[in-house]
Amino acid sequence: MERREFLAAAGAVGAGATAGCAGLFGTEENTEESGGEPALVEDRPDAVYYPTHREGMKMAGMGMAGDLSVGLMYSYAHRFWTMEAGGTNRVDIREEDDVHLMVTLWDADTETVLPVDSGVGLRVERDGEIVSTKSPWTMLSQNMGFHYGDNYALDGDGTYTVTVNPGSITAGLLGGYEGKFEDPGTAEIEFEYAQATRDTIPFETFEDQQGTEGALDLMPMDNMPVSTVPPRADLPGTVVGEGTSGDADFLATVIEEPAFADAPAYFAASPRTPYNDIPLPTMGLSATIERDGEAVYDGSLDAALHPDLGYHYGAAVDGVQSGDAVTITVDTVPRMARHEGYETAFLQMPPVEFTAN
Incomplete structure (x- = not known):
């Protein structure tokens, strides 16, 4: 608009x-x-x-x-x-x-x-x-x-x-x-x-549903967008893995030769709420990418905004290959205040581990 x-x-x-x-x-x-x-x-x-x-x-x-x-x-x-x-x-x-x-x-x-x-x-x-x-x-x-x-x-x-x-x-x-x-x-x-x-x-x-796992739909407002990040199918690059931590969903994508970064590749972690794909800002994340037992990346993932990625956490990397062991560590859980239905989630968040596709 x-x-x-x-x-x-x-x-x-x-x-x-x-x-x-x-x-x-x-x-x-x-x-x-x-x-x-x-x-x-x-x-x-x-x-x-x-x-x-x-x-x-x-x-x-x-x-x-x-x-x-x-x-x-x-x-x-x-x-x-x-x-x-x-x-x-x-x-x-x-x-x-x-x-x-x-x-x-x-x-x-x-x-x-x-x-x-x-x-x-x-x-x-x-x-x-x-x-x-x-x-x-x-x-x-x-x-x-x-x-x-x-x-x-x-x-x-x-x-x-x-x-x-x-x-x-x-x-x-x-x-x-x-x-x-x-x-x-x-x-x-x-x-x-x-x-x-x-x-x-x-x-x-909600007499019958209250307290059961799940979420209400986001409420659209006239002339105003709702806060979501792209679903898996719409993420740019190649989605190399996914996982959950503290009931948050994590998707990881790699963009080769990104126009916005001076590096061979850009690794982006996109944490979001389950059910509605709402972004989770105010986190601290880091990642380790290992290949044949050697770390090819070990460092922080910085908060960033991109029109196609939305709010995410990313880093410039040399690349991610199929078979690489990837660990995303939650150094700081989301520091946002929460309305009812979210106050018990995203509190204990162990690392997300997967083998890259």
């Missing part, structure tokens, strides 16, 4: 938070009388699982921050988990929380959701008065995939202005992304908020 077309689409959404999710499920409203969030399943698997419920979203508006397209959504305030040194930490809804604000950033040309590793700044104002300057968490959700979000207390019904300040993209920019996103600037989005409107957002509970 060209910038002019994107801005026209954003204008169609407008400042009023009335544009919702495409193809939404039919559900009841989540009013205070309906009881809020259901109780968590006690015996949850150490894997991706169906949550107790699903919430819809309202589109507040869209804008541009340099080369980055910006979407702002909101839903009910809800629990989530942050990553701490000893594991996960549950964040419960505070009495004053009104909404869960969510930000998605993407490249309009390739319709690819982009992670900003240094985080996103957010300023919420009403009538020129600052309501909040709390920065949202880097998050993973079964509804939205990769995004930035947190629970926020607002100042009643009215017109709000949200200034989104994307941080820098520290991942390597390869191919068509080289030279882009260097000066993102800020996006200013104005929207009308009313609690009565918020309470019409669909809310669905």
Whole structure:
């Protein structure tokens, strides 16, 4: 989508938070009388699982921050988990929380959701008065995939202005992304908020599926892409192996004589969630490639973005041959906050080992 077309689409959404999710499920409203969030399943698997419920979203508006397209959504305030040194930490809804604000950033040309590793700044104002300057968490959700979000207390019904300040993209920019996103600037989005409107957002509970392994489908939004990486069949190069670790799927591909790297070959590891192929940024990965008992590569895999590979971890290598022993080591598990259904996965992640095809 060209910038002019994107801005026209954003204008169609407008400042009023009335544009919702495409193809939404039919559900009841989540009013205070309906009881809020259901109780968590006690015996949850150490894997991706169906949550107790699903919430819809309202589109507040869209804008541009340099080369980055910006979407702002909101839903009910809800629990989530942050990553701490000893594991996960549950964040419960505070009495004053009104909404869960969510930000998605993407490249309009390739319709690819982009992670900003240094985080996103957010300023919420009403009538020129600052309501909040709390920065949202880097998050993973079964509804939205990769995004930035947190629970926020607002100042009643009215017109709000949200200034989104994307941080820098520290991942390597390869191919068509080289030279882009260097000066993102800020996006200013104005929207009308009313609690009565918020309470019409669909809310669905899952009595039979909750707590069982699996995942909800990603929820498409009008004029905004969902955060996925290419499936196996669409990865460039030659897929030389795959495996799982901590319930994450790993695909490894090798691109010979890459135009974007000064090397004979480029090795890319693409970790993603099961079921929906959502990328897993904020990891630390390294790899060893052995041939006839000798290491032909032993080093880090750096986070990178490429229009055809999406978000991945890669390194320039001399090549990978059939029969090579490949080990991908997870040095750091994903440090993203997680919505319900992901908080028990991607925590204990042993090495992924395979023999190259």
